[in-house]
Amino acid sequence: MNSGTPLVNFRLPTAVSGPRGRSPMRFFALLLVLSVPFWVLGAVVESPEAMPMGMPLSAFMFVCPFTAAVVLVRREEGPAGPRRLLRRLFWFRGAGNGLWFALAVLVMPVLMLASYVFLRLAGMPLDGARSPFLALPVLLVVFLVSAAGEEAGWLGYALDPLQDRWGALRAAAATGTVWAAWHVGPWLQVHGVAWxxxxxxxxxxARVLIVWLYNRTRGAVLSGILFHAMINVSSSLFPDVGAWQVPAVLAVLTAVVAGCAVLLARRPRRVLHSRRPLRQDEARTINGRGR
Structure with a gap:
């Protein structure tokens, strides 16, 4: 692709497309089956005090996307499939400028800070609220592990076939809607309908931004893991562990940033300082076929 070609729908290069034969619908169906016991557990068993942000026990369903993806790639690609999937979670060589990984880490804290400033200006009583900053190292580990478990399914398995079929923006909207709907039960176990x-x-x-970063890093699932983890870390550091959050404010701010990302992705690649195309060995590595 030459430097003047528009990056329409911020689609991945063809060489990075996922293995053929993957079925996002099978993934979503299996994910639903695996998640039901966790939803029931969260509904009938009270959350222990040690759970971050007062999360219900159903939060442990983060293992379900990983499990569903492993089961399906084992069936579709044989015994080597799960190993290739695991390698993809931590692949970053040839992923381009480190700026994109920096954005994956920084965008959510900045958005959360902006929402905090807005709420302060709106008169929200946040002066006496406290944040668990001393627990930051533990929160980072916990949320990186849970984000990796989820993104192994959302990015590592389901996204690429949808992008091949629909383009990145519609694929992001579809996976984002399923991702959000999957969480509705656990959210309602601890929050109200408006929240x-x-x-x-x-x-x-947020899923639109994750897909944008994923594509800008040439399919590095790690970029999505970092962004996903920082959603939870930033939220847990919000005053009183998120008790004063107004998600509608955060949604509007994120929508603005996501819209800017989509517009930038449609500009000529030379304006975005695009890197060289992937070599064949890099394409094989990102798909988990390298040595």
Whole structure:
């Protein structure tokens, strides 16, 4: 692709497309089956105090996307499929400028800070609220592990076939909607309807940003893991562990940033300082076929 070709729908280069034969619908169906016991557990068993942000026990369903993806790639690609999937979670060589990984880490804290400033200006009583900054190292580990478990399914398995079929923006909206709907049960176990509706919208827009970063890093699932983890880290550091959050405000701010990302992705590649095309060995590595 020459430097003047528009990056329409911020689609991945063809060489990075996922393996043929993958079925996002099978993934979503299996994910639903695996998640039901966690939803029931969260509904009938009270969350222990040690759970971050007062999350219900159903939060442990983060293992379900990983499990569903492993089961399906084992069936579709044989015994080597799960190993290739695991390698993809931490692949970053040839992923381009480190700027994109920096954005994956920084965008959510900046958005959360902006929402905090807005709420302060709106008169929200946040002066006496506290944040668990001393627990930051533990939160980072916990949320990186849970984000990796989820993104193994959302990015590592389901996204590429949808992008091949629909383009990146529609694929992001579809996976974002399923991702948000999958969380509705656990959210309602600890929050009200208004909070859940606002966070639902935020989640869809956040998925657009995750897909944008994924494509800008030539399919590095790690970029999505970092962004996803920082959603939870930033939220847990919000005053009183997120108790004062107004998700509708965060959703609007994220929608603005996601819209800017989509517009930037449609500009000529030379304006975005695009890197060289992937070599064949890099394409094989990102798809988990390298040595």
């Amino acid at each position: 859940t509706a606002g966070w639902f919208l935020f989640t869809v827009f």
